[in-house]
Amino acid sequence: MMRNRLLAALAGGDRDYLQPFMVDMALPRGLELSLPHDSIEHCYFPTAGIISTVVVSPKGNQAEIGIVGREGMSPSSAISGSDRHPFRTVVQIDGQGWRIRREDFLRHIEDRPSIRGVLLRWVQAFSCQIAFTALSQSVHNVDERLARWILMCHDRIGGDRMALTHEFLAIMLAVRRASVTNALHVLEGNGFIYSRRGTIIMRDRAALQAFAADAYGECEREYSRLFPFEN
CATH class of the missing domain: 2.60.120.10 (Jelly Rolls)
Incomplete structure (x- = not known):
């Protein structure tokens, strides 16, 4: 437990x-x-x-x-x-x-x-x-929102390989699958991730987090405040 x-x-x-x-x-x-x-x-x-x-x-x-x-x-x-x-x-x-x-x-x-x-x-x-x-969803572009979700998933799985299909990513971002493909190309082109057949592999977390900017981090800090000994 x-x-x-x-x-x-x-x-x-x-x-x-x-x-x-x-x-x-x-x-x-x-x-x-x-x-x-x-x-x-x-x-x-x-x-x-x-x-x-x-x-x-x-x-x-x-x-x-x-x-x-x-x-x-x-x-x-x-x-x-x-x-x-x-x-x-x-x-x-x-x-x-x-x-x-x-x-x-x-x-x-x-x-x-x-x-x-x-x-x-x-x-x-x-x-x-x-x-x-x-x-x-209101203020960030699709690339930043995808970066946020990938970081959040990476926080939770304990490894760099994430089985994230285009279908699930489209639901995560509330966009069409074509927009997911374009956003993945942007992140991969910048060297942040690898994307292969329903699998995303983290390549440079620090750079991805910098790219996500203020799309990521606030709810993570709140969790750390509420559960300071669980991180």
Whole structure:
């Protein structure tokens, strides 16, 4: 359980309290964990891989508003006690994680205020990420937004190779696949990344971060402030 940073932030007794109700499971790419307005059955704490939170319009248009890796859990709305989630959550990069039934999860955070306190910090951190995603979609160009998402994925996977398809990148950026291809060419042409058949390989993170400028960094600093011992 310590491989998930949110679970690692809990006191040892709180982790022991949750452990019997947690199930270790694979999280294969494409697995849908929740759909808009459906009942929440389980909560997930990734130890590897990335879960994507996607907003879906009534006409079926989609845009990614946040990602969750080993630093958090999904869906965050369960922490408030909601039995519905307004977004689609789907595994974007293969991984592993812990699953707990929503009813068990809610009972435990009611019984243990110390667990609730840690989880509420996570809600704030994830809300900050969603807010800066909205800002980035409004003020940054596609190249900068792609740089931001690649940096965010790189933060969460523990390696330089990321299985990111053009289809997922288009959802992440709310653009056409042709725009994704053009943006990848820009980043690759500058020597920041390699892009090969659904795989992006980090080449020069420092230069990519400089290119992203103020598109990246603020929600990461907020997470570090809220969880200073988990980085």
